[in-house]
Amino acid sequence: MDARTSVYCDYNATAPLRDSARQAMLGAMAVDGNPSSIHANGRSARRTIEDARKTILMGLGAEDYRLVFTSGATEALSMVLRPTTRRVRDTSDMAPPYGRNSRLFVATTEHVAALDGHGFESPTKLAVDQSGVVDLAALYEHLGAMAEDDALVCVHGANNETGVVQPIADIARRCREAGALFVSDLVQWIGREPIPDPLPDVMIISAHKLGGPAGVGALVYNPATVEFGPALIRGGGQEMGARAGTENRVGIAGFAAAVTEALGEQEAEANRVRGIRDSFELALKEAFPSAIVFGDGAHRLPNTSCFALEGTQASTTLMRLDLEGIALSSGSACSSGKVKASHVLAAMGADDLLANCALRLSLGYGTTESDIRRVIEALRR
Ligand code: PLP
Numbered sequence: 001m002d003a004r005t006s007v008y009c010d011y012n013a014t015a016p017l018r019d020s021a022r023q024a025m026l027g028a029m030a031v032d033g034n035p036s037s038i039h040a041n042g043r044s045a046r047r048t049i050e051d052a053r054k055t056i057l058m059g060l061g062a063e064d065y066r067l068v069f070t071s072g073a074t075e076a077l078s079m080v081l082r083p084t085t086r087r088v089r090d091t092s093d094m095a096p097p098y099g100r101n102s103r104l105f106v107a108t109t110e111h112v113a114a115l116d117g118h119g120f121e122s123p124t125k126l127a128v129d130q131s132g133v134v135d136l137a138a139l140y141e142h143l144g145a146m147a148e149d150d151a152l153v154c155v156h157g158a159n160n161e162t163g164v165v166q167p168i169a170d171i172a173r174r175c176r177e178a179g180a181l182f183v184s185d186l187v188q189w190i191g192r193e194p195i196p197d198p199l200p201d202v203m204i205i206s207a208h209k210l211g212g213p214a215g216v217g218a219l220v221y222n223p224a225t226v227e228f229g230p231a232l233i234r235g236g237g238q239e240m241g242a243r244a245g246t247e248n249r250v251g252i253a254g255f256a257a258a259v260t261e262a263l264g265e266q267e268a269e270a271n272r273v274r275g276i277r278d279s280f281e282l283a284l285k286e287a288f289p290s291a292i293v294f295g296d297g298a299h300r301l302p303n304t305s306c307f308a309l310e311g312t313q314a315s316t317t318l319m320r321l322d323l324e325g326i327a328l329s330s331g332s333a334c335s336s337g338k339v340k341a342s343h344v345l346a347a348m349g350a351d352d353l354l355a356n357c358a359l360r361l362s363l364g365y366g367t368t369e370s371d372i373r374r375v376i377e378a379l380r381r
Helices: 019-029 040-059 073-080 136-144 168-178 249-264 266-287 314-323 343-347 369-380
Strands: 066-070 103-107 124-126 151-154 181-185 202-206 217-221 304-308 358-362
Touching (some): 019 249, 103 136, 136 168, 266 369
Parallel strands (some): 103 124, 103 151
Antiparallel strands (some): 066 217, 304 358
């Protein structure tokens, strides 16, 4: 973390590296070897990767699933949200690939990496209500009216900007009944909400959102229901042919350690951080009675507060906070640099004027009550 930043409240952009992840990476760095080599060093490198794969699958309660390591969630989403993705009906009878005209359903508040459309001619955007929850009735009506195998549904578990949680267990059940494939971006969910039951057909995760290193992520899928390809990155056939290139074994080791720690402390941390977030919002409303909290009233991640102080430009506030050593965010860090109102807040009915005032506070394992007091004092100033 930047030495100047003494209060870091931007975990949804990148969580600080956990010590367990750092130690795991140092351990992996101690061995030189290509995981594809057959000598002892290569076998040791391979073991690091296969142990990490097993650890993450077990942590997710997805022992029957497969996991492909990627460079992050963006790549994993690009791999699966394609017209060539297939639903497996049974092991011998494969549904035809989704054609360009097949239906991709994406929530309007998805991360831009999912919203892109990925070669589908006209993805159907699923509206959300004012609190940011996806319109289930519309989705289920679409699914009911569609031919089997025709739909690929992509709804994230929780939103990175507002923390609003989607009813993904319901969606997973309905998709299963309708014969549709369900892809869920769980980047912000893992370590903050309990593992979903039932699991989506495809889950997308990213190491740097839970205290692992940036540049590593995973596509986790149920081989009994989904097949995708051809590989986007072709070459040596690593990752069972799904993603070529020598694996980032050091990052992968850190990823598995971070997942293990984040899942192990999930419940206790969710309660602790929820308490701090809630006292922040109380103090915020006391200091600024007209403050607006987006997604207030909906089920939200325990660590996230997206709020606006009307008439106060987020960019100005962020700079002032930064000068005081406090790191918050406006909208999504992945799209920062673009002066554009948040598509998430727009989908929830906020106009540009209000959306441009929105700030995001996102907390995590290093956050304390005193951090929050400092944020409120700085906002008052
Ligand atoms: N999905 C969500 C919900 C995110 O918050 C992010 C990053 O902000 C991504 C996907 C992209 O993740 P990555 O940085 O691993 O590509």
